[in-house]
Amino acid sequence: MGRLNETRIGAVIAEAFAVRASTAMASTLHAEHGAAVLIGLESDVTVIVPEPGGAVVRGRVVVVPPDRWHAASSPGPTIGLLVDPEEMPRVASYARLRGGACPLEGRLLARVEAAVAAHRASLSRPEVLDGLAREVAAWLARESPPRAPDRRVARVLEALRAPGADRRLAIARAGISEAHLQALFVRDVGLPIRTFQLWRRLLVALAAFARLDATGAAHTAGFADLAHFSRTCRRMLGYSPTELRSGLME
Structure with missing residues (x-):
């Protein structure tokens, strides 16, 4: 379990998910290979989707499917949970089955709000963030049937999880x-093989960023330079690496 900032712990990077507690949220337009659960603690989350005609979704908790271009904002304290679609496929299926970004409602919304309220005073603690993320993911997973990729796709996915994997092999x-x-691969995973490998490289770099400076993290994951790391992070997560470390909840 990685910690994004040792002096002000407001984020956790685990194998199956990443979770970030921040004082506010304002991402630029991006598409991430993960199911996002965005939770506003004091105000609604707004998600803008650049579909034909445009779409704006608002709610206290908003779920965004993997690989969908969107920008998200919330003026107050916010928790952002990003779930790995391959490690937690039922959470990703739950998000995809809704056809796009959508607010949680009813029983699920009440559960998430109650869990967040119960831990509000300690959301900067990594073990609390980790436990909350796992609980929310488990609730969403129960609402969706299992979905497994083609076995040949599954083998390629496993081979490409390492940042230096040989894609051609x-x-x-x-x-x-x-x-x-x-x-x-595109049918089962949602994005091309080359883009998936770049996403995995980004995750490795962000995990390394917990213990190294940004340049060292970029080189660890195989990025050509810091600029490439930063551009990829902004395109896939809506923030630069430095912005991800700023505004964390104390």
């Missing part, structure tokens, strides 16, 4: 044509 070992594999 992983594709060759799948036993089908590259075009067929690419089509299956």
